[in-house]
Amino acid sequence: MPSKINNVFAEEVKAGLSASPRHLSSKWFYDATGDELFQAIMAMPEYYLTDAEREVYQYCGPELLENIGDRPFDLIELGAGDGSKTRYLINDFIAAGANFTYRPIDISAHAVEELSRRVAAEWPQLDYSPLIGDYFAALNNLGEPDDDAVRLVLFPGANIGNFNQAEASGFLRHLHQFLRPGDLLLTGFDLRKDPAVILAAYNDPAGHTADFNLNLLRRINNELKADFDLQQWMHWETYDPLSGAARSYLVARADQTVAIGTLGKTFHFDAWEAISVEVSQKYSRREIEALAEKSGYTHVQHFTDDRVLFSDSLWKV
Ligand SMILES: C[S@@+](CC[C@H](N)C(=O)[O-])C[C@H]1O[C@@H](n2cnc3c(N)ncnc32)[C@H](O)[C@@H]1O
Incomplete structure (x- = not known):
């Protein structure tokens, strides 16, 4: 580290x-142990978040590309972790012949090293440029994109939920300062649901x-x-x-x-x-739309899983 x-x-x-x-x-x-323990959490039946968001990432790629149009873009991922869901988007983008650079950011050096190994094995030709560090420290080091390029920022895994609602808006407004008109932000929100389902996800019997x-x-x-x-x-x-x-x-x-x-x-x-x-x-869809407006973005669309447990919500700058 x-x-x-x-x-x-x-x-x-x-x-x-x-x-x-x-x-x-x-x-x-x-840390390395925490990354491994989180893999075990993602695999357990009570932790519905990962499967629900995976379902969304399996279908939303083409619709994201429609919003981007023909322009080249930077695919920036905040808190990429193992990037296991993002691979569906990357495969869709490659299949569609999109011109993009994948730029994952994570504070865990171990997570970025593992991800880099997988990227090299799976997509050796991919334009790839990772950053290790806290979100904003890393964003400061990103540099300006080319004039005609847009940014599609992914903020998956319900990481936004690690802020309370006021902090979340402060974070999203700060992020806005790094973006330009036309840039897109796709954020994973865990939706409000049966309290017993939520509690079980964080209080599993296996420990x-x-x-x-x-x-x-x-x-x-x-x-x-x-x-x-x-x-x-x-x-x-x-x-x-x-x-x-x-x-x-x-x-x-x-x-x-x-x-x-x-x-x-x-x-x-x-x-x-x-x-x-x-x-x-946890958020309702109404709360997500209000958060977009309060933070200076235009809400475009909610992508939810079939059971409506989770939403990846697309906003435009
Ligand atoms: C809950 S995991 C989600 C991983 C992956 N995005 C997913 O959805 O499966 C959170 C990831 O975000 C990273 N992370 C948490 N806080 C961060 C911060 N302030 N700056 C950069 N990375 C952060 C962690 O190291 C971890 O890999």
């Missing part, structure tokens, strides 16, 4: 564990989500020389149908003091004290 990201990680851990209430960002879930979230403490141990005892922590999930927010917490099972060597600091946790580690915001 590049040391710059490591420094940011250390600073964010220090700030989050010093705050009240305590919090850590879900973007730090994804994959618990392992994944607890791995954040293991990562702090490994990368910041800390001594969290994982046996002393548990995963807790809630879903509030009023706000539409699913929230994940790590809860201390006992009083404890944890030393973080890299920070030269100790942190005391009272028994049953919680660290907030993830929000997964």
